[in-house]
Structure formats: structure tokens, C-alpha cells
Amino acid sequence: MAAKLFESIGKLSLGLVLAGGVVNSTLYNVEAGHRAVIFDRFQGVQDKVVGEGTHFFIPWVQKPIIFDCRSRPHNIPVSTGSKDLQNVNITLRILFRPAIMQLPRIYTTIGEDYGERVLPSITTEILKSVVARFDAEELITQRELVSRQVSEDLSERAASFGLLLDDVSLTHLTFSKDFLDAVEMKQVAQQEAETARFFVEKAEHQKNAAIITAEGDSKAAALIANSLASAGDGLVELRKLEAAEDIAVQLARSHNVTYLPSSLLPPPR
Known part of the structure; x- marks a missing residue:
């Protein structure tokens, strides 16, 4: 009796093991970030896309192809x-x-x-x-x-x-190296051109300044000449009076001097 019981339990365990193996062989998992496509031997690739999780398929007839859909x-x-x-x-x-x-x-x-x-x-x-x-x-x-x-x-x-x-x-x-060398040479040439332009502009400014100064000096000389021409003898008399005033000032400061040496005379105007 016991032998038959053990035999029944053994057959049941074997059946459960076989059943578990069959069930496991019909399951597949789709991990997070993945999707599956089912290839059917009779129908070809199915249009349905299988999402994440555990799913059933028919062994030998169907085959799941797992795709990684992450970037x-x-x-x-x-x-x-x-x-x-x-x-x-x-x-x-x-x-x-x-x-x-x-x-x-x-x-x-x-x-x-x-x-x-x-x-x-x-x-x-x-x-x-x-x-x-x-x-x-x-x-x-x-x-x-x-x-x-x-x-x-x-x-x-x-x-x-x-x-x-x-x-x-x-x-x-x-x-390419040839292009990089050409770019470097172009930059050097541009810098040299900028330097040359600076010196040209500087020389141009100095030339203009010299012209303006010369024009100013010429106008000043013309004004003085016109003033002398228009003043005539009156200007000469005015200069004599100014010289006499300077002589009187010098004599007033020198009590023991009754005449002025030529070194103390004011310069002619």
C-alpha cells in the first residue's frame, strides 16, 4: 500500500516538473525599455508589438525577437x-x-x-x-x-x-594642414596690413597738423603787417612813449645814476 502511494506521489511530482518545464518554455520576458516582435513560422512577422512584462508564445511555432528601444x-x-x-x-x-x-x-x-x-x-x-x-x-x-x-x-x-x-x-x-597654414598666413598678413594702415593714418594726421599750423602762422604774420601798415607814424610815437616810460622807471629805481647804461636800456620795439 505504501509502495503504491509513493509511486503515485512520484508520478505526480514528475508530472508537475514536466508541466512546469512546459510552462516555462512557453514564457518570455520583455525588460523595461525593450519591446518584442513575434516571428510565426506560418504567418511570418506579426504586426503586433509586445510591451514590457511576461508573455506566452508557442514553442517551435513562434519566436520572440527582443529590441532595445532606449536611446x-x-x-x-x-x-x-x-x-x-x-x-x-x-x-x-x-x-x-x-x-x-x-x-x-x-x-x-x-x-x-x-x-x-x-x-x-x-x-x-x-x-x-x-x-x-x-x-x-x-x-x-x-x-x-x-x-x-x-x-x-x-x-x-x-x-x-x-x-x-x-x-x-x-x-x-x-x-587639412595646408588649410590651417594658409589661415595662419592670412591672419599675419591682416595684422601687418592693419599696422601699415595705422602708420599711414598717423602720417596723414601729422601732415594735416603741419598744414594747419603753417596757415595759422601765415595769417598771424599778415594781421601784424596789416596792423603796422594801418597804424603808420602813430604806432612809432606810441612805441617811443612806452620806451621813455621804461627809462623813467629805471631812473627812479637808481638814485645814484643820472644816466642809463646801454645794458639797462629797454630793447627797441
Whole structure:
């Protein structure tokens, strides 16, 4: 009796274990930030996108494909030419993620490694197109405009593949050594030109000042000559009276001197 009881318990345990194994084999988990697409051997990829949590599927008939739908970074270096035919090396940093409702189409047309298959090619295409609209100097001075234009064009292009771009930024922008040397020489030439212009302007100001001074001296001499001509003998008499006054002052100060030496006489006017 006991042997039959143990045998029944053993069969029941075995059945529970087998049943548990079967149940476990029909379950799959979708972690946070992920989504799943179901591939059916008879119907193909289903249009339904499975959300987070634990779900059932039919073993052998169905297969869940898990996608990470969180934003991920991708750095893409590109070498291209500017509008003025300068070689430009650019590195673009992209934060991308798949559009959730387009996961079935992404899996069907591109595959699970959609980022590596799509982003490098479309990024190179867009960067070459945008950079060719600007010359080398504009790429430096209008970097924000270039970055915005790349972001808009690239986002539109990526959307056609079911990809969403959360951020696009230019992290690296360099030119060839020949161009950098040319820029340095241009800056030196501009500084030398500014210095030369300063000296030219200074000489021009000094020339104008000399002309104004000469004109002033000429006008002053003309005024004095006109005054002498118009005053005539009256001016001479006035000067004699002024000289006599000076002599009287000198005699008044010198009590023991009845005449003035020529050294004490006032200068003729």
C-alpha cells in the first residue's frame, strides 16, 4: 500500500516538473525599455508589438525577437569637402532609437542590427550634402547653423527607415594642414596690413597738423603787417612813449645814476 502511494506521489511530482518545464518554455520576458516582435513560422512577422512584462508564445511555432528601444549613442567619422574644396574631417555623435510601432518593418527590411546598417551610410550622405553648401570659414563661424541643418536633414532621412534621432551634434571638426597654414598666413598678413594702415593714418594726421599750423602762422604774420601798415607814424610815437616810460622807471629805481647804461636800456620795439 505504501509502495503504491509513493509511486503515485512520484508520478505526480514528475508530472508537475514536466508541466512546469512546459510552462516555462512557453514564457518570455520583455525588460523595461525593450519591446518584442513575434516571428510565426506560418504567418511570418506579426504586426503586433509586445510591451514590457511576461508573455506566452508557442514553442517551435513562434519566436520572440527582443529590441532595445532606449536611446543609444553612435559616433560616425566622415571625411568630405567644403564649398571651396577644402578637406574637412567631421565626427558626428548621434543618439538614436527605433520607432516602436515600426519594429516589425525594421526587423523585416533591415534586421536586428539596424543601427550599424543604416546610420553610417545615411550620415555620410547627409554630411557630404550639407558641408558642400558652406566654405571652410563658414563651417567655423556658422557651426551652429551647420549642426542644425545636419540634424534636420538626417532626422528626416532616418525617419524613412523607422529610426528616431534624439540628438545630433558635431563633436569634431578639423581641416587639412595646408588649410590651417594658409589661415595662419592670412591672419599675419591682416595684422601687418592693419599696422601699415595705422602708420599711414598717423602720417596723414601729422601732415594735416603741419598744414594747419603753417596757415595759422601765415595769417598771424599778415594781421601784424596789416596792423603796422594801418597804424603808420602813430604806432612809432606810441612805441617811443612806452620806451621813455621804461627809462623813467629805471631812473627812479637808481638814485645814484643820472644816466642809463646801454645794458639797462629797454630793447627797441
